[in-house]
Amino acid sequence: MTGLSYSWTEDVLSPLGETGVMIRCGDTISEAVHRRVMSVCALLEKSQPQGILEWLPSFASVTLFYDPLISPYHEICGMLLHELSKMEEATLDEPTTIIIPVCYGGELGPDLEYVATEHGLTPDEVIAIHTSGDYLVHMIGFAPGFPYLGGLSDKIATPRRSTPRLRVEAGTVGIGGKQTGVYPVTTPGGWQCIGRTPLALFRPTENPPSLLAAGDRVRFASISLQEYLEQKEGER
Structure with missing residues (x-):
């Protein structure tokens, strides 16, 4: 694995409605950004953060939905930044x-x-x-x-x-x-x-x-x- 050269700061997170958070993984549509998106999904799959219900990958972001009665927005964001800051590029399975x-x-x-x-x-x-x-x-x-x-x-x-x-x-x-x-x-x-x-x-x-x-x-x-x-x- 190699570290992801991307700045996981607060500005990569933004609210989406009342129970969603969007994680921005880049500003372009490319295979490099796609790999970063899939690495975030792999991280979420592995860590299964408390309160998060599901997540959906897109071109350059991952949107996740959470239960605010379990983890409010500020806690979700804090947990995400902590996990993202130490994230390494996932070893992805050979694509089908x-x-x-x-x-x-x-x-x-x-x-x-x-x-x-x-x-x-x-x-x-x-x-x-x-x-x-x-x-x-x-x-x-x-x-x-x-x-x-x-x-x-x-x-x-x-x-x-x-x-x-x-x-x-x-x-x-x-x-x-x-x-x-x-x-x-x-x-x-x-x-x-x-x-x-x-x-x-x-x-x-x-x-x-x-x-x-x-x-x-x-x-x-x-x-x-x-x-x-x-x-x-x-x-x-």
Whole structure:
């Protein structure tokens, strides 16, 4: 282990509502800040501080919720600063890599042509770039099981749609700026839809219900429409 070169002072803590505390782990979205976020989560998991109910990692912070009847805010903050000041970088487990099959384009990926045109590429070139990426799950949010994936090539990074769709089907793979992600449930959304996976990312009857977790790695694999339909049937 090596010490984390980060200043854990009072200004990294801020209240969130009446029973939450946000721990700021950095000011950028990067793998270094992500590792710091996961180190804080590992610390909380190991120490199980009194009064803390749960914690959630995000791009550059960890939000925790506590029971103020057990430990009031000032005690929580004091305990956190004490623990953080002596924290070392966690030895994280080897990340799990999940291969997500995707049928690109057509009705399942109506924005593939637009993304290609925006970058002077062919749809096949966009697919090749998207499937060559090694993506990091920075956080789960927006909708149950929705992964925010870092590592998208600048060659296909595309702004969100100016007008969001009222309905984006579950399994849709999208691009939003410099990120890519997968809609785990049917919901409105504004990302550029380039394909769809037959995999269910949100599985409410399982524990955990999300196929992916912060810290996982994702790779996409292109499949045909027939393969999509067959695998979709197998998921039922």
